[in-house]
Amino acid sequence: MLAVDGQATTQPAEGLRIRVRGRVQGVGFRPFVHALARRLGLAGTVRNDAEGVLVEAWGTRVGELPALLRAQAPPLARIDAVEVQAATGGAPPSGFTIVDSVREGPVRTDIGPDAATCEDCLDELFDPADRRYLHPFITCTHCGPRFTITSRLPYDRPQTTMAGFALCARCEREYTDPADRRFHAETTCCPDCGPRLSLPPAAIWELLAGGAIVAIQGIGGYHLACDARDEAAVARLRIRKQREAKPLAVMVANLASARRLARIDEAAAACLGSRERPIVVLDAEPGNGIARSVSMGLPTLGLMLPYTPIHHLLFHAAAGAPADAAWRHREWPAALVMTSANPHGEPLVHTAAEARARLVGIADAIVDHDRAIAVRCDDSVLRMVDGAPAFIRRARGYVPEPIDLGREFPPLLATGAYLKNAVCVTRGREAFVSQHVGDLDGPEARRFQHEAAAHLLRILDVRPTQVVGDLHPDFPGRALADAADLPWVAVQHHHAHVASVLAEHHVVGPALGLALDGYGYGSDGGAWGGELLRVDGAACARLGHLAPIALPGGDRCAREPWRCASAALHAMGRAAEIRARFGDEPLTAGVAMMLASTAIATTSSAGRWFDAACGLLGLHLRADHEGQAPMALESLVRSPRVLAGTWRIVDGVLDPLPLLAAIADREPRDGAECFHGTLAAALSDWATQAARASGLSTIALSGGCFLNRVLAEETAAALRRAGLRPLLPRALPPNDGGIALGQAAVAAAMA
Ligand SMILES: [Zn+2]
Ligand SMILES: [Zn+2]
Structure with a gap:
């Protein structure tokens, strides 16, 4: 650890201009650079711009900066490159400051996936002395929604659905205080200035405990929730949702509670507790008390852990609102079915108006809030296969994390398959596969496909030169090429399946x-x-x-x-x-x-x-x-x-x-x-x-x-x-959800 130097900077000796590329916006990178610069006694500036983060720094220890930027980066950052050159221009400034974002030129940076509530925020959430005690929207630079609230880059509050929530004086002070852990945290808010939940978590829990089915607005859409141990409630949910016989996912308070329900080895535990918080399909413990209708006779159980403050507050209420901080790590019996609120075969419900129109007759109560969802995104589903996690569905927590292609691709939009649709956009060496869109049967699903493609292209600032899709003559993805007036390239389904796996594993040449x-x-x-x-x-x-x-x-x-x-x-x-x-x-x-x-x-x-x-x-x-x-x-x-x-x-x-x-x-x-x-x-x-x-x-x-x-x-x-x-496919599901990447790879090879 370097010595802390909060004093005025020493006389600058040399200057560096450091360009940092990768996922460096919305992850607390500027505050991190600011703190680092003060520790090293540097003067200069740090700013977000269209290419990532730009640091200009002067001081005798400036040479240490580039390596430390990589080694100590914040948890949600991903550094692709640190480019160093000598600083140009006039006399260096005194002190180190964060400069407002510059919105010029093409966007060349990533927005991160949504991340589960971090430990620091949870400590505050359940600390009666904290001003965000039990605040359902607590977040910081290291956690909270990202992808699902961001309309365009650069990632700044006005470009997110938090734009309408003006910071109160105390939040503003934290946001502008370089020493605060919410310094430039774009999603930050408090009970005074943040979004509001339409029903307190304790009241939601009361409804659930009484056997009700409650629609709850989450990160990428609404969940339908009910008590997973209540056979009558789960059976009712199945009938109302016409959820055929597909297994339902269950959420429990923590890992200790999950271990009572299913067999969880180290790899599965790491997956369950990761900040991506997917649903993990596990072997169920016999006699675990979960209603039979949850898994419909299968010996597996899809489990996930809470990933928003609202989820944590529900389990806190279920546990009888314990006052001690240790409750979070104890085993609790509460288990909730949490399934995507989508009427049979349609995409996820994601606005309050939709929830009211489409969930009538399914949910007994609807709980929402006024932080809008910019783009919908389902929960991700994984299973351990051949010793490593494999996707069944890739969405929240992973999208829009890029897949490294190992080589340059032309800018392409691949429109995926008819079933389990997901689209893919390529930019340079990276492929961005959208969230799971679903089967393209109805107009609603096709609208969602267009929305997912448009959102990806917008946040990546990519103008594709070609649109790629399935060889089937009736494939609806072709409408995306027609709408953009771009050439259409058709790729055979199984060719794309294989090409997808080869692309992910960087196999070039015949296989x-x-x-x-x-x-x-x-x-x-x-x-x-x-x-x-x-x-x-x-x-x-x-x-x-x-x-x-x-x-x-x-x-x-x-x-x-x-x-x-x-x-x-x-x-x-x-x-x-x-x-x-x-x-x-x-x-x-x-x-x-x-x-x-x-x-x-x-x-x-x-x-x-x-x-x-x-x-x-x-x-x-x-x-x-x-x-x-x-x-x-x-x-x-x-x-x-x-x-x-x-x-x-x-x-x-x-x-x-x-x-x-x-x-x-x-x-x-x-x-x-x-x-x-x-x-x-x-x-x-x-x-x-x-x-x-x-x-x-x-x-x-x-x-x-x-x-x-x-x-x-x-x-x-x-x-x-x-x-x-x-x-084996690891970055994408083996099913048709992985096809879009393969389509892009084949089209890139044709070019
Ligand atoms: Zn946090
Ligand atoms: Zn506030």
């Missing part, structure tokens, strides 16, 4: 890719989804695919596994069993008839082969959503096993039919274990043959099927044993 998912429009117009590819930048060769499986009933197959199971039985020559297994309704007769026709549509989709396995094992014959049956299948697996000789590889086509025949009459758990173990071995065998033939050893694993932890881990392990280098 193999295994893309397994539900559906993607093939370059031959067919329905693809089980693809072994050779990808080399803009070039993509289909080395092989899964054997085609018939689709009796088209799109309905994705939700009704009995249909693909019938197709498998028919292909095995066991069509007579269809009726016996799945009932003698007219439906089964209809399916049998379709299967007998040579004109029936087929797909190479791995998702449909999974459905066939689920159907044969009797799991969710008629499911509520596409992932339900495969999730149940995966959850049965304890120790995956390989049934040798139950797959065929002919001319690059991997046929899992013999495997299905081998599990068709097994008990569900036995069948699930054999299916996973054998499929992983077959995929590895298939990839190894392609590796030998092509001389390539790097293989990207992508597609929604790799959300399946067992499949991802078993396949990666088998590939490693075979001497290959498997790459």
